[in-house]
Amino acid sequence: MTTDSWINETLYPDWGQRFLVKRELARVQSAFQDIVIFESTSHGRVMVLDGVIQITEADEFVYQEMLAHVPLLAHGAPESVLIIGAGDGGVLRRVLQHRSVRRAVMVEIDGEVIRLSKQFLPNIAGNAWYDPRAEVIVGDGIDYVQRAPDSAFDAIIVDSTDPIGVGEVLFTDAFYQNCARILGPRGLVVNQCGVPFMQADELRETSARRRRFFPHVVAYVAAVPTYVGGFMTLGLATKDASSLHVPAHEVRARAHAAGILGTTRYWTPEIHVGAFNLPPYIAQHLPE
């Protein structure tokens, strides 16, 4: 147990954030990665994978709301949703908030992340683990999408680490090709594309890659306090462009029907629509 020491994020070699550690809660070397969970005074509990901040109790709402609500409301009435990664359960919780959702499959490769999240970050997922619509699989996302039947899902949400280490396969041609196959005709896939001010390659390369299998590839932004470096981007690829042009009043109507309106602290219908307007320094990394 470390007391009153600092943890430095090691994502970038020459810049980053640091947290004062109140109490270390877990430090586990799983089969896939180094997992640390600690209590901070500034951000509540924090989970770190291989030295990179993944989630904090204080600001998780920003990322989860934008990662889950935007694609599901862009679709309109998703019934079947696949979540890859997101072992803390926060995306699962947001997905299950949507009344239209009948089935949410979550595939997380590292069972230790789920186990430790249930033990030390119980508020992130809440009761989502026990929802009868949830199917939580400890397994390989790339295997899962390879074996899933055609048109099985309305939306796929990829909440991965950066394309290094365990998350790397989720940024490959094979993965996106299968995503396109297992999505219905109005289906869409969203994945995190990093913080382009620091990691522009991630947005550029994964957008170009997804463009091979989806006719419409865009990105939207969210200002996540502990994904430091300005806007992070979330990449959205779809077979049907209509989901990309939903006006704010229609997004609001859908959110009302879904039971989302009034439950959010970052997402609003106007922010949903506005998040697709990219600053030029980000837009330049997208295809076309």
Added chain:
Amino acid sequence: MTTDSWINETLYPDWGQRFLVKRELARVQSAFQDIVIFESTSHGRVMVLDGVIQITEADEFVYQEMLAHVPLLAHGAPESVLIIGAGDGGVLRRVLQHRSVRRAVMVEIDGEVIRLSKQFLPNIAGNAWYDPRAEVIVGDGIDYVQRAPDSAFDAIIVDSTDPIGVGEVLFTDAFYQNCARILGPRGLVVNQCGVPFMQADELRETSARRRRFFPHVVAYVAAVPTYVGGFMTLGLATKDASSLHVPAHEVRARAHAAGILGTTRYWTPEIHVGAFNLPPYIAQHLPE
């Protein structure tokens, strides 16, 4: 000269960013504050005042564009602009880009910040210092607004430090009252209101304070990479609500006329309009 050491920002006691220092360029104790300028590998040159990151060469465009272009284009055709603080000259440069501007008065209390910026951060201001429309005063902003004639300015841009230390007087009733007096009937004042995820008091208190002297008080957001902690807010107070409801196509027309269109890397007409849509976690701190 420090080599290959880290500089930790000390704005918050238990969380913050750190930079790997390639070379320290200046370390000066002025009459007002501790000034450090260093060369980083991650963000180019960086200026730090009293331990708080003020500006980096790599991301200054985000803050400067949003602080200068939004109020000037919201006004429409500003001729006379007052800048308080902003000793690096970056706001002055952006203000002078606007073709309508005939006079830009900049009042910076700390002459050392100007001197060191000219020497070590020459690209931030470019040729702005030598523009015949620029009047650069080393002096106290609060004194200046007290003595300036009624209705002398179309816009006031306050680029201050946080309301601690030297910047504190720029967050007082007396200051805002004089701002209201020296602004014309369509005038507006903008000031940085901190990062509300970490400093919600700053937005709440200064918004309530400005509300005593201006009928319309709003805020807009910008995701500045090195003002870590999610969105920073810029507070805008005006006597004339029409400047707050300019549609994107009209903002675009004004930016074209002003000579701004195509010169920016963060600001766009759509981002200008969308930045006023606040996430609920921020909106809750504004009056009404």
